[in-house]
Amino acid sequence: MEEFYHALKVSPKACTGCTHCMVACPTSAIRVRQGLATIDAAACVDCGMCLKTCQRRAIFVEQDDFNRIFHFNHRVVLLPSVVLGQFAGEVSEEQIFAELIAMGFTRVVETDRSVDILAGAMREYMRTRPHLRPFISSFCPAVVRLIQVRFPSMIDHVIPLKQALDLSAIHARRQLEEEGVPGDQIGVFYVTPCAAKIAAIKSPVGEERSPVDGVINMDFIYNKVKMGLTRKDKTPLPRDAGRGYLSPEAIAWTLSEGEASSFEGRCLAIDEIHNVIDILEKLENDELQDIDFVELRACDHSCAGGALSTNNRFLVIERLRSRSKASAGRPPEEDEIGKHAGFLREQVLLPGKITPRSIEKLDEDTLVAMEKMQKIQRIMSIIPRVDCGACGAPSCKALARDVVQGKAKLSQCTFMQKVLVQEGLITPDEAIEIAENTWGKNRFNHHK
Amino acid sequence: MEFHYHIEGGDFSRAGSASSEVKKILKQLNVDPRVIKRVVVALYEAEVNVVAHAHEGNMTVTLDPGSIEAVVEDKGPGIADIDLAMQEGYSTASPRVREMGFGAGMGLPNIKKNCDRLDIKSVVNAGTTVKMTTFFTG
Numbered sequence: 060m061e062e063f064y065h066a067l068k069v070s071p072k073a074c075t076g077c078t079h080c081m082v083a084c085p086t087s088a089i090r091v092r093q094g095l096a097t098i099d100a101a102a103c104v105d106c107g108m109c110l111k112t113c114q115r116r117a118i119f120v121e122q123d124d125f126n127r128i129f130h131f132n133h134r135v136v137l138l139p140s141v142v143l144g145q146f147a148g149e150v151s152e153e154q155i156f157a158e159l160i161a162m163g164f165t166r167v168v169e170t171d172r173s174v175d176i177l178a179g180a181m182r183e184y185m186r187t188r189p190h191l192r193p194f195i196s197s198f199c200p201a202v203v204r205l206i207q208v209r210f211p212s213m214i215d216h217v218i219p220l221k222q223a224l225d226l227s228a229i230h231a232r233r234q235l236e237e238e239g240v241p242g243d244q245i246g247v248f249y250v251t252p253c254a255a256k257i258a259a260i261k262s263p264v265g266e267e268r269s270p271v272d273g274v275i276n277m278d279f280i281y282n283k284v285k286m287g288l289t290r291k292d293k294t295p296l297p298r299d300a301g302r303g304y305l306s307p308e309a310i311a312w313t314l315s316e317g318e319a320s321s322f323e324g325r326c327l328a329i330d331e332i333h334n335v336i337d338i339l340e341k342l343e344n345d346e347l348q349d350i351d352f353v354e355l356r357a358c359d360h361s362c363a364g365g366a367l368s369t370n371n372r373f374l375v376i377e378r379l380r381s382r383s384k385a386s387a388g389r390p391p392e393e394d395e396i397g398k399h400a401g402f403l404r405e406q407v408l409l410p411g412k413i414t415p416r417s418i419e420k421l422d423e424d425t426l427v428a429m430e431k432m433q434k435i436q437r438i439m440s441i442i443p444r445v446d447c448g449a450c451g452a453p454s455c456k457a458l459a460r461d462v463v464q465g466k467a468k469l470s471q472c473t474f475m476q477k478v479l480v481q482e483g484l485i486t487p488d489e490a491i492e493i494a495e496n497t498w499g500k501n502r503f504n505h506h507k
Numbered sequence: 508m509e510f511h512y513h514i515e516g517g518d519f520s521r522a523g524s525a526s527s528e529v530k531k532i533l534k535q536l537n538v539d540p541r542v543i544k545r546v547v548v549a550l551y552e553a554e555v556n557v558v559a560h561a562h563e564g565n566m567t568v569t570l571d572p573g574s575i576e577a578v579v580e581d582k583g584p585g586i587a588d589i590d591l592a593m594q595e596g597y598s599t600a601s602p603r604v605r606e607m608g609f610g611a612g613m614g615l616p617n618i619k620k621n622c623d624r625l626d627i628k629s630v631v632n633a634g635t636t637v638k639m640t641t642f643f644t645g
Contacts, residue, residue, distance in 0.1 A: 212540030344530065345548045346523055420537035425643065426572040428536040429508060436508075 066257035073117035080109035091451035094499020104204035105255040107366035123273040131246030136164040144375030173226035174309035193350040200259035201357035211415030228270040252365030265409035304392035310383040313362040324351030451497040526550035549621040585631040
């Protein structure tokens with residue numbers, strides 16, 4: 060199987076193997092080995108729960124080196140609306156845009172400017188394929204990955220379209236090329252509120268490569284803008300820094316209900332990954348009837364609650380909502396992107412397939428899988444079922460599964476170790492050695 | 508391999524939990540997702556039938572490498588006319604049950620549609636046994 064890029068990384072210096080992330084992970088992708096949290100690339104969906112749970116900031120989002128933007132003569136920054144929500148009301152959009160130019164970008168493009176085109180394409184997709192109801196949005200890359208690994212039977216319901224991020228990147232590039240800039244001199248960089256969008260750009264699902272050249276973390280940009288604002292308080296702002304018209308719908312698109320409120324029929328908006336899992340279970344069981352569209356976002360309160368959001372999510376929502384209201388009060392303007400609407404609509408469909416890659420199956424062969432399941436049942440009947448995590452797995456069930464898959468030893472269970480020592484099957488020293496494999500060498504030194 | 512689940516009559520809040528458990532097992536066994544869907548829909552309907560009509564019931568699921576057999580056995584009013592109950596839209600569900608969104612009379616027809624073999628035995632005022640078999644490969 061191909062390798063999946065994940066932006067979530069563990070810092071060996073900061074991680075103490077405390078198990079918080081391991082327990083929080085919705086796909087059981089984390090184990091503690093040698094005293095460190097380790098993430099299984101096949102199971103991780105980049106939802107960022109581990110990062111949000113980590114109390115030691117040991118999990119971080121790997122980003123591209125900012126200076127890479129200077130490899131290009133024309134440096135486009137793609138800005139999702141939530142970036143503006145990071146700042147308090149007194150920092151104007153113009154100031155933020157000006158700071159982005161001051162730090163080195165040559166053009167600021169709002170990601171959500173292609174939302175109206177995308178919403179139209181989604182409407183058309185759904186209208187022409189009623190047999191694929193309920194439709195599931197592919198907005199959130201963590202959700203798409205979650206469906207691939209845990210709900211492969213729902214893949215056909217996912218609307219296989221590119222997202223506003225891709226369309227705006229394609230458009231920005233096209234626009235510059237029409238202005239006579241050679242393609243290799245254009246660098247398009249996205250400011251991301253989460254780890255999932257980075258993974259979606261580095262290893263896209265359903266397309267060969269992303270139109271985005273690099274990704275920069277939102278908290279990094281936030282700091283840079285803040286720093287710039289303190290330095291040159293009084294510098295005049297360039298009035299035209301690339302701001303175009305955004306419809307009220309486009310501004311609110313990344314917020315919860317952003318998509319669901321844009322479509323006809325019975326539409327649900329669900330945010331936070333456990334809520335998403337719950338609704339996918341129900342949809343998969345056919346327990347919910349007559350649903351037309353579901354908007355699923357991995358983060359609590361959607362992108363406003365992204366792992367790289369620095370501001371309180373409710374304040375982010377407040378700023379975006381008031382911007383959306385202000386836009387609703389103005390007559391819609393002809394946006395430059397409208398000229399390329401036809402061109403963008405032509406390539407909105409993902410060229411490739413969203414492939415199933417179940418992490419649930421114990422074996423390809425059902426017969427072998429059944430044997431393994433029986434072994435798991437036997438193990439479950441002798442281990443304590445307290446889910447203490449001391450074996451380095453998130454639950455007794457997960458350990459049992461790891462054991463039959465050859466990824467762990469039953470003796471990692473601390474209860475089992477005590478039994479083994481008592482029966483003289485292993486020495487106390489050996490028991491320490493086993494524990495050291497989970498919790499790290501020398502972990503027990505100062506107790507000896 | 509056998510799995511047992513208890514189903515409580517009248518507890519709509521838990522209806523579907525047994526079929527959800529079976530779904531998780533079938534996913535681990537790498538059964539075709541389309542087959543899983545059929546099995547789960549049939550089991551869910553059978554489970555809801557017990558919740559809506561009976562006092563209590565048990566689901567026994569037997570798995571072998573090529574098929575799944577589920578027997579749902581309940582203590583309850585039984586079905587007086589099975590042929591009639593098999594008709595779409597026919598229901599004896601109480602208004603209270605219908606208010607909760609159940610009792611559309613699609614239960615048994617839906618089960619029939621979603622399993623390969625269906626065997627229903629019922630004794631009025633004693634209970635009903637529904638045996639469903641589905642093969643993993645067409």
